[in-house]
Structure formats: structure tokens, C-alpha cells
Amino acid sequence: MYTDRMTTSDRLIEATRELLWERGYVGTSPKAIQQAAGAGQGSMYHHFAGKPDLALAAIRRTADEMRAAAETALSGGGSAYARVEAYLLRERAVLRGCPVGRLTMDPDVMASEELRAPIEETLDWLRGRLTSVFQEGLDSGESTASLEPAELAATVVATVQGGYVLARASGSPAAFDSAVHGLLGLLRPLSSRTD
Template structure:
């Protein structure tokens, strides 16, 4: 086990994850993947049927990793507010943006169901998971019971995704941190 073939496949997938993060789907060519991975043309097309097949594998893996990372903070100790704050305040490479959220802007990803699915599922899961925590907070009297937990959760996730947009626009992580601070201020003591 752990054959050479497996190693090549993995290098291709990892490299594709990187390039999709940096340049998006439209901006990533098979040639660029091959060069960065140090894998030949024939080799790439032996393991994957083409660019979109490889991208689907890369996105699935990124989605799984993002979910595992998020769960570290969301399943941690503390009150509902503390767990959401821990997630929002987690150390992030802000200017690189979100590996999954970035794909939502790519027309070819949105158009191809295979590629959009991991993106959709990730946000469905994340919003649902945070909504659970908000609902717990409401049940404990920590948050006001008026708003739908799903609405609050969507706002929390949107602040992160939008924070990345503001940071990249400014070429500075600061607007991201402002948005997170603002969201936490609004969330506190509700």
C-alpha cells in the first residue's frame, strides 16, 4: 500500500487545491497544475479524466478539511457565544480568503453541478451547525428568543465570507477584523 500512483494522485490533488484557492477554477490550467506538482501531462490524464474531474476531487477534500477545522472551535467548551466567538476569532490567513467561499464567484463552478455540490454542502452544514448552537443559546436564556436561529447563523457565516471580500479589496486584514468585532458586539448579551 501507499503505492507511487497514490502519491502522484495526492500531489495532483493538493496542488489543485492550492491553485484553486489562489486563482479560482477559470484561472487554473491543467498545465499550471502539472508544472507545480512536478507531474507530466500523460500522468495527470492517466489519473484524472480532465480539469473538472481533478477540481472535483480537490474541492471535496478542501470541503472536508474546512468542516473538520470549524468543528474544532464549534464543538469546544464554553457557552454558545463563546463557541461562536472562538470560531470567528480563530487564526486565519485572511488575505488568502476562503478556499470554499471563493468558488462561489466562479461561473464555471456554479454552472457544473459536480463542482458546486461540495461548496453548497459545506455552507449548508456550517450554517446548520451554527444554528444549532444559537438555538442552544436561546434555550439557555443566553440569547433573545425572537430571531430564527438560522437567520443569525447565516449572518455569522456571511460576516466571515464578506470580511474576506473587504480584506482583499483593502489589501489588508483589518476590515475583516472590524467586521468580526462588529458582529460579536451585536451578538453579545442577546
Template sequence: MYSDAMSTNASERLIEATRELLWERGYVGTSPKAIQQAAGAGQGSMYHHFDGKPDLALAAIRRTADELRAAAERVLGGKGSAYERIEAYLLRERDVLRGCPVGRLTMDPDVIASAELRVPVDETLGWLRRRLAGVVQEGLDSGEFTGPLSAEELASTVVATVQGGYVLARASGSPAAFDTAVSGLLALLAPRTAR
């Protein structure tokens, strides 16, 4: 029983260390040795739980993707109008200068070259677009949003604003660029009565 708990603990530490290192350094910069050091785990422990770096990275990416979806769902599935829920999603607390832990992986050539590692990234961004499109469609159906809007196009615009806002903020070294992008989008989306 003791060894099972230690084994699970080592597996968790390895996944969490890999998540942080992928976010900070990307796939190429995340070596097995760096993972083991960050996790306080030995090489034997790593290869006991995972088939290698790609297997461990996949577990870490999946966990990060699951957490991103859960955080988005908390606000998108919450109370309020369509606009209020989209606003809550756009304004929720983020580490803007670090960027999106899933979105950043799209810039990692090794992740994109690997169909297996790319799948949870693509699935998560696809889920987010579909979930946002559902909220936008609610707003269109209720008359909250008007005009020739496509729910899918607007959802993609929201995702692109967030991901692009991260890029602008990181390039400038200031979250102000992200905040400006979000403010601009919210002004465009604001229901007519709020303008």
C-alpha cells in the same frame, strides 16, 4: 508495491496543487499544465488518476471542503458556551487576505455553472449554516441569547459576516476590515451580562 506508492504520491500531489491553484487563480486560471507543473507530475500521471481537469478539481474542492468543515467543527464542537464557541469560530486563525478557499469558488462562473463542482461548495456552506444554527439554538435554549432571534437567520449572519469580511479585507488590502466586521458581530451577540 513501489509503483503503488508512487502512484498514490502523484495523485496526492495533483490534488494538493489543484487546491492551491484554485484558491489562488480560480477554476479558469487553473490549467492542466499549471497543475502538472505545480505537482511535479506529467500529463500521463494526471490522466492516469483523473478523467480530466473537472474530475481533479472536484477531488480538490471536496478535500478543501472537508478540511473547512473539520476546522469549524473543532471550535463549534468544543467546550464553552454558545457565545464562546461562535467567538472561537469567528476569531480562529485565517489567511484573511486570501479569502475562504470554498467561499471564493462561489465567485467563479465555471464552478457555479457546473452542478457537479458547485455541489461540495453548496453542501459545505449549508453544513456550516446548520452547524452554527445548532450552536445558536443551544444559546437560545439556555437563555444565553435572548430576544426575537432565529437560529437559522443568525447562523446565516455569522457566515455572511465571515465571507463578507473576506471581501472587504481583500478590497482594502488589509485584514482590519475583516476584524472590524467580526468585532461588530461579536458585540451584537454578546450576552447581556457581558455588555
């Protein structure tokens, strides 16, 4: 998880990211963060004003990584369908759930406008980015979809997030895979070419 070259600030952020993913906001105590990061209380408060400040930095980093991974898949070559397929089939820690999506279930995170903001921005960005990919498919004549690109984008995001929930509930990534492959089967006929 940590490298010798990581700063104390980075170790604190990384520890907080992991703990938020595993335990949620309430379960992520400053003491647990310090222990996981191998940092003292003085170091934590030297770099961050407190737990909310550190949690915000961790959530932002998680959101940035999610955007970067999605952008890599969605900006690759090929048809719109091929890029959406690459996004849907990219490697994920399915049984751990989405590190951003899981935060939407945390009432303490959702109650804080500041902590909620990067989550909303990231999910809005993802829907917007997928909408643009579907629109490119329509504009190029690749797609014959009668659905609005924004509706297709919302369906993709809902399928991924719901797939995480189904996989966690069943204890098997097969539920996620089934949802994704089912959606791809529905999208395939909308595309006249799939590269």
C-alpha cells in the same frame, strides 16, 4: 506544501487546490497543475479522468478542511457565544479570501452542478451547524435572543464571507477583524453568560 510521503494523486489535488484558490477554474490549466505537482501528464490522467474530475477532488478536500476547522471551534467547550466567538476568531488567511467562498465567484464552477455541489453542501452545513449552536444557547437559557437561530447563523456566515471581501478590497486584514468584532459586539448582549 508537499511532503516526501505524499502520493502523486495527493500532490495533484493539493496543486489544484492552490491554483483554484489563486487563479480560479479557467486559470488552472492541466499543465500548471502538473508543473506545480511535479507530475507528468500520464500520471495526471492515470489518477483523474480530466481537469473537472481533479477540480472536484480538490474542491471536496478544501470543503472537508473548512468543515473540520469550523467543527473544531464550534464543538469546543463553553457557552454557545464562546464557541461562536472561537469560530469567528480562529486563524485564517484573510487576505487570500475563503477558499470555498471564492469559488462562488467563479462562473465556471457555478455553472457546473457537480463542482458547485460541495460548495453548496459546505455552506449549508455551516449555517446548519451554527444554527444548532445558537439553538443550544436558547434551549439552555444562555441566550435571550429574539432572532431565530437560523437568521443568526446566516448573519455569521455573511459577516465572515463579507469580511474576506472587505479585507481583500482594502489589502488589510483589519477590515475582516472589524467586521468580526462588530458582530461579536452585537451578539454579546444576547448571551446571559459568555464563559
